[in-house]
Amino acid sequence: xxxxxxxxxxxxxxxxxxxxxxxxxxxxxxxxxxxxxxxxxxxxxxxxxxxxxxxxxxxxxxxxxxxxxxxxxxxxxxxxxxxxxxxxxxxxxxxxxxxxxxxxxxxxxxxxxxxxxxxxxxxxxxxxxxxxxxxxxxxxxxxxxxxxxxxxxxxxxxxxxxxxxxxxxxxxxxxxxxxxxxxxxxxxxxxxxxxxxxxxxxxxxxxxxxxxxxxxxxxxxxxxxxxxxxxxxxxxxxxxxxxxxxxxxxxxxxxxxxxxxxxxxxxxxxxxxxxx
Amino acid sequence: xxxxxxxxxxxxxxxxxxxxxxxxxxxxxxxxxxxxxxxxxxxxxxxxxxxxxxxxxxxxxxxxxxxxxxxxxxxxxxxxxxxxxxxxxxxxxxxxxxxxxxxxxxxxxxxxxxxxxxxxxxxxxxxxxxxxxxxxxxxxxxxxxxxxxxxxxxxxxxxxxxxxxxxxxxxxxxxxxxxxxxxxxxxxxxxxxxxxxxxxxxxxxxxxxxxxxxxxx
Amino acid sequence: xxxxxxxxxxxxxxxxxxxxxxxxxxxxxxxxxxxxxxxxxxxxxxxxxxxxxxxxxxxxxxxxxxxxxxxxxxxxxxxxxxxxxxxxxxxxxxxxxxxxxxxxxxxxxxxxxxxxxxxxxxxxxxxxxxxxxxxxxxxxxxxxxxxxxxxxxxxxxxxxxxxxxxxxxxxxxxxxxxxxxxxxxxxxxxxxxxxxxxxxxxxxxxxxxxxx
Numbered sequence: 001x002x003x004x005x006x007x008x009x010x011x012x013x014x015x016x017x018x019x020x021x022x023x024x025x026x027x028x029x030x031x032x033x034x035x036x037x038x039x040x041x042x043x044x045x046x047x048x049x050x051x052x053x054x055x056x057x058x059x060x061x062x063x064x065x066x067x068x069x070x071x072x073x074x075x076x077x078x079x080x081x082x083x084x085x086x087x088x089x090x091x092x093x094x095x096x097x098x099x100x101x102x103x104x105x106x107x108x109x110x111x112x113x114x115x116x117x118x119x120x121x122x123x124x125x126x127x128x129x130x131x132x133x134x135x136x137x138x139x140x141x142x143x144x145x146x147x148x149x150x151x152x153x154x155x156x157x158x159x160x161x162x163x164x165x166x167x168x169x170x171x172x173x174x175x176x177x178x179x180x181x182x183x184x185x186x187x188x189x190x191x192x193x194x195x196x197x198x199x200x201x202x203x204x205x206x207x208x209x210x211x212x213x214x215x216x217x218x219x220x221x222x223x224x225x226x227x228x229x230x231x232x233x234x235x236x237x238x239x240x241x242x243x244x245x246x247x248x249x250x251x252x253x254x255x256x257x258x259x260x261x262x263x264x265x266x267x268x269x270x271x272x273x274x275x276x
Numbered sequence: 277x278x279x280x281x282x283x284x285x286x287x288x289x290x291x292x293x294x295x296x297x298x299x300x301x302x303x304x305x306x307x308x309x310x311x312x313x314x315x316x317x318x319x320x321x322x323x324x325x326x327x328x329x330x331x332x333x334x335x336x337x338x339x340x341x342x343x344x345x346x347x348x349x350x351x352x353x354x355x356x357x358x359x360x361x362x363x364x365x366x367x368x369x370x371x372x373x374x375x376x377x378x379x380x381x382x383x384x385x386x387x388x389x390x391x392x393x394x395x396x397x398x399x400x401x402x403x404x405x406x407x408x409x410x411x412x413x414x415x416x417x418x419x420x421x422x423x424x425x426x427x428x429x430x431x432x433x434x435x436x437x438x439x440x441x442x443x444x445x446x447x448x449x450x451x452x453x454x455x456x457x458x459x460x461x462x463x464x465x466x467x468x469x470x471x472x473x474x475x476x477x478x479x480x481x482x483x484x485x486x487x488x489x490x491x492x493x
Numbered sequence: 494x495x496x497x498x499x500x501x502x503x504x505x506x507x508x509x510x511x512x513x514x515x516x517x518x519x520x521x522x523x524x525x526x527x528x529x530x531x532x533x534x535x536x537x538x539x540x541x542x543x544x545x546x547x548x549x550x551x552x553x554x555x556x557x558x559x560x561x562x563x564x565x566x567x568x569x570x571x572x573x574x575x576x577x578x579x580x581x582x583x584x585x586x587x588x589x590x591x592x593x594x595x596x597x598x599x600x601x602x603x604x605x606x607x608x609x610x611x612x613x614x615x616x617x618x619x620x621x622x623x624x625x626x627x628x629x630x631x632x633x634x635x636x637x638x639x640x641x642x643x644x645x646x647x648x649x650x651x652x653x654x655x656x657x658x659x660x661x662x663x664x665x666x667x668x669x670x671x672x673x674x675x676x677x678x679x680x681x682x683x684x685x686x687x688x689x690x691x692x693x694x695x696x697x698x699x700x701x702x703x704x705x
Contacts, residue, residue, distance in 0.1 A: 096353075193576065
């Protein structure tokens, strides 16, 4: 009897802990106007990648984030809040970016995130800022020539990215392994843990540069428009981002950044992503 | 071979060492905080105060039996629901402290239990209050006995900070990921370098504990 | 939360199964390897003692994550192909065996050394004395700390998530990134872990009290 009581109270403790963790929703956040707050502080906090070459990567020399997305975020910040405004960066992973946005740790996500209908249920997107497409990376001479060849084989992807779910539509019989980051995924491919690595072509192209034994194969089988993620209900902020996006495209800043980061990446045609 | 030479450039090693510094910083702050909180919780649980001891006991048991990875997730993703939005480093310190306090509370409690009950009774019979007997007689002996267990807990804590990578805390493991993010061919040399760094710090600590142990004995 | 649980029931259960399987396998092998190294550490020969010591100190002082990554990424490159589950379980086994070696060695040391000498004096070999006299007593002493090691092992098995080992944490990550319901997903994952770890740690506390 005493033992049963003990277990019962233990269960109640766990449930209470659970309830305190989940009970309080964050209604307060959606009622705040992020744009107004940022205008006051003259800063926008962006979530960027720390480990993705060309797009968002921390530089070991000075510990600063660098890449196309980082530069674009800086340009957008200036357009939105004025020349003296600063962009603050928080490094995120595919796994942590949406929770951090919903929690309000960051104001917006600019971290290789594709606009998808599923994500749109949870967060809002500004207009697309980059047009990637999903592709596969294989060892040179591999029998895999296109994504459909992967049925019955093993594909490696990264946790939290939608490429993992996409690939199941094209090769439903493939087994999918999800690893924590791109470098580990590539090394797993080299170790023979899978037959192909799938993610967006721009990221794969970056990998193929430093690994001559591997190549992108087949055409991109999806279009992956990257969008800036914004919390639901932040209409003013969204409007401001879209307006700033239009401005950086009109004044040529956008194309300059594309040339800077993708101008000489073999296997990736930067002209396809230029915007007039 | 070229990969190894390139991977161990001074810039990369310096970046790893910066990560190691954050690892040590998080570990030291967490161990101090959790030593204090853990001692209080352990004594409360030992003291059998009606209701309070039992409730604290259950909370300790629940937290102690969860993977640390989950506790890290909860502090970073769960707490902001209460309007408290810690940065990654404070979030990691908080998660480590919550988890380690419960582990240390258990070490303290069993340390107190291991001190002969007769001593407690004798001091009480001599007219000491419970708190006095605890402070002057039981705790000094208990802490002495617990040193090896406490040090090995500290070592675990240092190693466990590597899990905080998952929320992008700039500690050693995460800096390792950034280094091999520059060139994925660096991954194996970087893992070897990280293993050596963790080993040097942890092994030095365990040697220190052996020396202290021998001095005390 | 109930909906999350019912929608992803099969993923949670398979994750639970892999976690349990990995933990049991790792416990079994690390008990054997750990005891072996514990005995090496108390052998009369100094060289053997040093070998035992080096093994224990190396694997006790390196994070499990690093050991596991080594088996997942490096071993298949040069030695033999192993998948994430196997690599994770091997990593867990080696890491835990170092801790078990320490625990068992402490147990052996706390058995009165006179007993070893008496057994040897009666004509038993070192191994006979170990097996028949010292180890049975040592194991009785170390059962509660070993139980705690098992609890640690189950919790540490979450490292499998880093190498696509299909365990609870891996499934939790996958579910969280599909449903975007991060906190609730991890609460469910936590409850599944407690189902394994709480009964063991309570049973061990009970044993400890009984033995004391």
